[in-house]
Amino acid sequence: MGKFKIIIICLALVVVVVTPDVVFESLHALLELILEFLHVLFEIVEVALDAVVEHLFDTGLHQTQIIVFYILLLIGFYGLLRLLRTSMRYCRRCHKRWLMAKSVYRVQVSDYWEGLAAFKKIQYVAISLMIITGLVFFLLM
DSSP states (O other): OHHHHHHHHHHHHHHHHHOHHHHHHHHHHHHHHHHHHHHHHHHHHHHHHHHHHHHHHOOOHHHHHHHHHHHHHHHHHHHHHHHHHHHHHHHHHHHHHHHHHHHHHHHHHHHHHHHSOHHHHHHHHHHHHHHHHHHHHHHHO
């Protein structure tokens, strides 16, 4: 199964490199199709909600449209709230992983530095100072 995935990925990369215009136009057409489907789905939900509100409350066209607007607004705010809460949870998890990776990296660098011989430490410091001096010299000219 692993070789099959690699072959498919390589084939997809070759197609993208050889014919990028066709690939991107196809992706654009797919995006337009998805957006059009979502728009039609929204219209269907809105018409169904219009019919339900008009039947339940026995209202006219204008009152029905106002009620449906506020119901859809409430649904939209609920969706945004859920998205915000989920994204905040995801950001906290990413932040914790970042802090953990940073601390592990610092420990690894510290262990590596402590394990080096004195001559290697002097070499690293000297090379770093030469690079910084060269950068400052060439950037200030």
